[in-house]
Amino acid sequence: MGLILGIETSCDETAAAVYDSEKKVILSNEVFSQIKLHEKYGGVVPEIASRSHLEKIGFIVNRALSNININSIDSIDCVAVTNKPGLAGALLIGLGFAKGLAWANNKKLLGVDHMEAHVFSSFITGTNSNIRDSIRDDIEFPHISLVVSGGHTSIYLVKDFGVYDLIGHTLDDAAGEAFDKVSKLIGLGYPGGPKIESFACKAKFFDFFSYPRTKDLNKSLNFSFSGLKTAVLYDLVKRGAYDLNHGIIANNMTDELREQVASSLLVCMSDIFVAKLKLAIKKFPHVCGITFTGGVACNKFLREKLKNFCKDMGKDFVSPPAKFCGDNASMVAFVGGYKYNNSNFDTITLDIYD
Ligand code: KG4
Ligand code: ZN
DSSP states (O other): OOEEEEEEOSSSEEEEEEEETTTTEEEEEEEEEOHHHHGGGTSOOHHHHHHHHHHHHHHHHHHHHHTTTOOSGGGOOEEEEEEESSOHHHHHHHHHHHHHHHHHHTOEEEEEEHHHHHHHGGGEEOOSSSSOOEEOSOOOSSEEEEEEOSSOEEEEEEEETTEEEEEEEBSSOOHHHHHHHHHHHTTOOSSHHHHHHHHHHHTTTOOSSOOOOOTTTTTOSOBOOHHHHHHHHHHHHHTTSEETTTTEEOTTOOHHHHHHHHHHHHHHHHHHHHHHHHHHHHHOTTOOEEEEESGGGGOHHHHHHHHHHHHHHTOEEEOOOGGGTSSOSHHHHHHHHHHHHTTOOBOTTOOTTO
């Protein structure tokens, strides 16, 4: 039948989902976000993440199953689990749990690459009614996938299910990390992305400070965001809004300035994404469209910008519903589904990073 239980614990979300690979529907999707646990530290603390995964995983997997009246693991055909990349301790919790479950119940096991899961999350469509989330069949190959999260900023050429090439990546910080770092700098806290978005909205997405775009903007498909964060920092110091000596916010920091910084940062980021995707289309003109996934793809301004860009280029644009952009187990179960159909299983010796 192909009922896949997906498990995801690579960073700060403990997630479980059930996917019916025959009917192509997501039957259940459960996520526990650890944001509240990491908030006061301004970022994810790996040790706290692992402990929380350990506390929550049994409960979240149980809930994913009981949501659809599965009271026994017997009905599941395969356990698909993220085994790379991510925080080692966090991955080990999900993988250990999945292996135990599969071994004890004589179920198939398969490891899923978290980035592959993000790439193919674009195929999951959402509903806000009680109709189930399903898999769309209107995304053509080859296409380009831009995956932007707190840990990654990557561009892939996607040729088929499970067949994709990395064609660009960040050389330093991820874009989500840049949002998080600037947010911390101006005192908005963690996670920065949603806060930057709401402050930028108040300033009407105007480019006040023209922060520098990457040097080789139109030449390379790689990204670099560490310079952008430094540029924001020094601009704030110049404006008397940040005290570099003491590493604290200074007198001239106002909410108006925060809004202007957030707005300028978001516009800068959108310009960088558009330029890189333009270059990607120039290099691979035969692609049918672009997909935009990962936590940063929750950003409505960026989605709109990329959608308009694709329209101008005559390319399709797809970005999944927000609940499938950030880390979730439906995307893991979906990848598990096509691997299951190809009998692409792993053995019980599967390790993290294999
Ligand atoms: O994919 P994700 O949930 O976890 C990782 O694999 O990293 O992405 C988290 C990242 C964080 O950096 C967060 O600030 C960013 O996604 N993010 C956003 C928005 N919502 C979350 N960035 C920009 N705008 C948003 N609305
Ligand atoms: Zn992720």
